[in-house]
Amino acid sequence: MLHVVWYKRDLRIHDHRPLQEAWREKEPILPLYVAEPSIWQGSELSIRHFQFVQESLEDLKGAFEKLGGSLFVTIGEMESVLHTIYESVGPFTLHAHEENGTPLTYERDKRVRQWMKVRGLLFHEYQHCGVVRGERSEELFKKDWKEFIGMPVLNAPDSIWTIDQENLPSTISTNMDALSRFKIGGSRIKYGQQGGEGLAHETLESFLDERFTRYKEELANPLASTNTCSRISPYLAWGNISMRQVVKRTKEALEQCDRSDDRKQLKAFNSKLEEHCRSIQWIEDHPSSVYTSGNPTFDQSREVWQEGFERWSKGETGLPMIDAAMRALIKTGWLNNRLRAMLLSFACHTLRMNWKEPADYLAGLFVDYEPGIHYKQVHSVVSPESIKRGRLYDPVKEGKKYDPEGRFVRQYVPELKHVPDSYIHEPWKYDGFFHLEYYGPIVDVGRANRNVKARIAEVENKGEGSEKKKAVKEEDEQIVFDLFTE
Ligand SMILES: Cc1cc2nc3c(=O)[nH]c(=O)nc-3n(C[C@H](O)[C@H](O)[C@H](O)COP(=O)(O)OP(=O)(O)OC[C@H]3O[C@@H](n4cnc5c(N)ncnc54)[C@H](O)[C@@H]3O)c2cc1C
Structure with a gap:
């Protein structure tokens, strides 16, 4: 019987349980990637994600060929692809990792399960990154995660027997170019990271060998973090390396460390890895968070503001740190954690835009878009439970603290190249500002943020007198007026 290995966000050959289990059967395998329009088109996914997937598939194709087999690709909805396989080769068994993503992928998996069940075919799904289907308490998550991560890393098969092309319908092909017909929105990336299992290991090794030594200190530094973070x-996110492989190599590196500072850096990195999986468990428990706000109280004071969104999304707000961060993201597909939070906070708190459009726009730009991490972080920024927990940023202060000489700003906002350091984060105060080809600030950040704080305080002290609420509302209206007349 044929064993179909369904590749999704797990584009690798090592430590790949579905592939291992199929291989153990000693029967022909069909390793298959399906570009599904209902998952990719009209969602937050974009062409730069698909670009990364295509690069990963090219690499994977090479790996299969080395083992004497082939990788197959096609475009279509999963159930109809399974149908064409069934019609040409008869019964088969399906192997795949569970995908812990958005409601779209969750529903698709349910449909596939049903399709297989109705035909009496076996569908084996395997746990991915230590996350368990269904709600999980923190203690249970920790226990399961440790157990899963502690299991041995699976080697790649030493040779592979894949089905011959002539036994399959012509729509399923070994030619990766077939995927270039797949059309998705968004912007391609020219200077970002490229996909592939080999590159994943190179990146991890270069971090564990030398780049990690200033991991903690430079986490928020816009330029240095591009090299001192692991990347x-x-x-x-696209499964070119498994979490188990990363944790295992980090532990080995920790054991070889004799400097206590180096150990601290690696421990800080290691804790982020656990957080990665915890976030994916979180979306498994809260799938609706992709569409609904964690604290709807704030939604009432937010609105659609098309002009504001246009300026923010192109990096034309006149706030140098915001514009540099957005332009860097458009160009490279990556930002450090703090810059990501600052961009979102600016859109949803300072400019009071509805959270969903900015959040999805950012998801489309982050090459590493991982729904669980992304929406958990989004809600922690846009739906704070209290002022203390809120993440409200002042981009001028951020710039002065993390980019004091304006090196990051000058790199991505060349209009400000010749502005003196002392004005680089507030160019509108520079007396040569009107000779610059740069935008006036879209908002008075100080005032707008004071209002946000008042609004959050209001939420915290809900039952308080209406006088305070009225004052906040009036000041809000004043700011909106300023925004539109800027
Ligand atoms: C609004 C917002 C959206 C984000 N969206 C994503 C996303 O879609 N995908 C994504 O991988 N990260 C996301 N992050 C978290 C973080 O910014 C990135 O993981 C990090 O910048 C990736 O670079 P790195 O691999 O060099 O990270 P490192 O600092 O080297 O961390 C190593 C790994 O730990 C995990 N990690 C790091 N920070 C976090 C975190 N806060 N929560 C959970 N896991 C974390 C990631 O897998 C990361 O690759 C988001 C953060 C914010 C504020």
């Missing part, structure tokens, strides 16, 4: 995120 493993897109490889984890």
Whole structure:
């Protein structure tokens, strides 16, 4: 019987349980990637994600060929692809990792399960990154995660027997170019990280060998963090490397460390890895968070503001740190954690835009887009439970603290190249501002943020007198007026 290995966000050959289990059967395998329009088109996914997937598939194709087999690709909805396989080769068994993503992928998996069940075919799904289907308490998650991560890393098969092309319908092909017909929105990336299992391991090794030594200190530094952070995120998000492999190599590196500072850096990195999986468990428990706000109280004071969104999304707000961060993201597909939070906070708190459009726009730009991490972080920024927990940023202060000489700003906002350091984060105060080809600030950040704080305080002290609420509302209206007349 044929064993179909369904590749999704797990584009690798090592430590790949579905492939291992299929291989153990000693029967022909069909390793298959399906580009599904209902998952990719009209969602937050974009062409730069698909670009990364295509690069990963090219790499995977090479790996299969080395083992004497082939990788197959096609475009279509999963159930109809399974139908064409069934019609040409008869019964088969399906193997795949569970995908812990958005309601779209969850529903698709349910439909596939049903399709297989109705025909009496076996569908084996395997746990991915230590996350368990269904709600999980923190203690249970920790226990399961440790157990899962502690299991041995699976080697790649030493040779592979894949089905011959002539036994399959012509729509399922070994030619990766077939995927270039698949049309998705968004912007391609020219200077970002590229997909592939080899590159994933190179990136991890270069981090564990030398780049990690200033991991903690430079986490928020816009330029240095591009090198001192691990940059493993897109490889984890698209499964070019497994979480178990990353944790295992980090532990080995920790054991070889004799300097206590080096150990601290690696421990900080290691704790982020666990957080990665915890976030994916979180979306498994809260799938609706992709569409609904964690704290709807704030939604009432937010609105659609098309002009504001246009300026924010192109990096034309006149706030140098916001514009540099957005332009860097458009160009490279990556930002450090703090810059990501600052961009979102600016859109949803300072400019009071509805959270969903900015959040999905950012998801489309982050090459490492991982729904669980992304929406958990989004809600922690846009739906704070209290002022203390809120993440409200002042981009001028951020710039002065993390980019004091304006090196990051000058790199991505060349209009400000010749502005003196002392004005680089507030160019509108510079007396040569009107000779610059740059935008006036879209908002008075100080005032707008004071209002946000008042609004959050209001939420915290809900039952308080209406006088305070009225004052906040009036000041809000004043700011909106300023925004539109800027
Ligand atoms: C609004 C917002 C959206 C984000 N969206 C994503 C996303 O879609 N995909 C994504 O991988 N990260 C996301 N992050 C978290 C973080 O910014 C990135 O993981 C990090 O910048 C990736 O770079 P790195 O691999 O060099 O990270 P490192 O600092 O080297 O961390 C190593 C790994 O730990 C995990 N990690 C790091 N920070 C976090 C975190 N806060 N929560 C959970 N896991 C974490 C990631 O897998 C990361 O690759 C988001 C953060 C914010 C504020």
